[in-house]
Amino acid sequence: MPVDPPETSYAVLGLVDKKPGASGHELARLAERSLAYFWPISRTLLYREIRRLEERGWVRGTEVRQERLPDRRSYTITAEGARVLSAWLERPGTGSNQFRSEFLLRFFFSASMSGEAMKELLADYRRALHTTVEELSAVADRLASVPGARTSRLAALHGVRTAQARLGWLDEVEAELP
């Protein structure tokens, strides 16, 4: 275990804090519906992080026997975990944004591409952006009527605005290309 936990640890800690008593399975589903758009955490990684949080004493897990369903481990944040989470939130971040776009990589080298491949490249990107706009708009709309979900809704809106701007960029590009 590294001395300095990765940001993902705080992400999972935050999830446990947000949904006390949740199981790994439930946290994974929550992550998939929320964090996934700006901080993806695969199921396997999430289980590993939970284990580490428990080792550090930031969350406590208790075995819960269930009748029909398989047994589950239920997690709650500890007092120390809450302190650590709060300290992380107050501390200014590094502002790191990692962004890797396969589309832009191909587009950057597209000079020697055939016209057909170029058209497909742009069309695929447009489709993907369109899907994003629809998905995230739906999320934002749903969250509009959920109390206490303001930042979640705004985070979704961040994705919507980003995708919309890129659709606009695509229009600019297609107007310019032959």
Place this chain on the structure above:
Amino acid sequence: MPVDPPETSYAVLGLVDKKPGASGHELARLAERSLAYFWPISRTLLYREIRRLEERGWVRGTEVRQERLPDRRSYTITAEGARVLSAWLERPGTGSNQFRSEFLLRFFFSASMSGEAMKELLADYRRALHTTVEELSAVADRLASVPGARTSRLAALHGVRTAQARLGWLDEVEAELP
């Protein structure tokens, strides 16, 4: 060496193709000025990739003795490398976009943040976006007068439009928050 090369291999291959005869050092600088915004490649990683491209026979490196400056290795794409690069460009991509925003992660959990920390979080983000807009606008402007740099210029513009949209989002957020 894995059977299937990572996208970064093609990125470096593309760079060698774009700038024949360049050294690792030069390629690293080129990557820093161009790819870095949407496909960052650290210097160390780039040197490793070049070596692998050479092992695969996609680029050929020749030692160049220099007088005043240290010796350098100059790289050129091979016929097979050109075929592979072209095939990669024609082949439809997976459309993968990896995006991880430390800002959004903190923002998502900002419910329990102090007002001060919240203000700082937003201010930092605004500053970073502002810097991006200025940097990339300058790049795009410069490339406007460079022949054959259309896609490079448009790639920069993609970043500008994205950052502008996020600044607009910040306005929305600040209008809504107390």
Place this chain on the structure above:
DNA sequence: GTTCCCATGTAACCCGTTACATGATTTT
């Protein structure tokens, strides 16, 4: 005399992904 540029690497680390594994219960 310190700092910047050229130039190329090695070593260690670890975060995150993918594939594999198991098994009961409920729904279609």
Place this chain on the structure above:
DNA sequence: AAAATCATGTAACGGGTTACATGGGAAC
């Protein structure tokens, strides 16, 4: 009979980062 849901993991891999290393020439 098949597929989805609940539930939790292990193992292997590798892409990418960071720190460390060296050394000459030029510029300030």
